[in-house]
Amino acid sequence: MYENNSAAEMYDLLYQDRKDYRAEAREVAGLIREKKGDAQSLLDVACGTGIHLEAFAGLFDRVEGVDLSRPMLEVAKQRLPDTPLHHADMRDFRLGSSFDAIVCMFSSIGYLRSTQDLDAALRTFAGNLTAGGVVVIEPWYFPQTFLDHHVSGHALTHEGRTITRVSHSTRVGNLTRMELHYVLADREGVQHRSEIDELTLFTSDEYEAAFSQAGLKVDYVASAEARPGYFVGTAA
Structure with a gap:
């Protein structure tokens, strides 16, 4: 990460x-x-x-x-x-x-x-x-407050760059599995990166x-x- x-x-x-x-x-x-x-x-x-x-x-x-x-x-x-x-x-x-x-x-x-x-x-x-x-x-x-299959997103433009982030969260046992995708657009073009974050539901x-x-x-x-x-x- x-x-x-x-x-x-x-x-x-x-x-x-x-x-x-x-x-x-x-x-x-x-x-x-x-x-x-x-x-x-x-x-x-x-x-x-x-x-x-x-x-x-x-x-x-x-x-x-x-x-x-x-x-x-x-x-x-x-x-x-x-x-x-x-x-x-x-x-x-x-x-x-x-x-x-x-x-x-x-x-x-x-x-x-x-x-x-x-x-x-x-x-x-x-x-x-x-x-x-x-x-x-x-x-x-x-565990009782986590929303399974939760979707969120955010976007901003800053100093000639636009960044977006979207996520989809699911539960696997006592773990939250968040799939995140980022897109960055600037004068050089468009870049994409993704990651999987796992957080424990204590x-x-x-x-x-x-x-x-x-x-x-x-x-x-x-x-x-x-x-x-x-x-x-x-x-x-």
């Missing part, structure tokens, strides 16, 4: 056109400070191209990012040249410093394949927290169990509109 800079930049443009990253960052910062009012440092896990991270940088004194995709990190580095960005797996990383808050946004947690992976990630998050630190995860959909109980085994007290906070809400965990 996002195997080159062109794909990462296409992702970047499409989602900036349809999501209010700054509003989401403010919402999450509010959840964090309800639990830890003096929170000043934040780690964004699966930070992608750094759009949420850029918004968090205006809300916290120190921010850093982690992602498994090098092309995504290269785009993030262009956006945030002075911010530490780490190439690492969310299931197992040590950065040499602790954070008051660790977030995992945009349902990126769903790319984990099993409850064992989910448990490992939460243990890793907890191990990189300060005392009383907070973990906020925006989950993927739950249950609420599985999320809460992962927080608990990591030693985090967890609450679920519902979100407005059709978004999946947040799990908010607090360390002792």
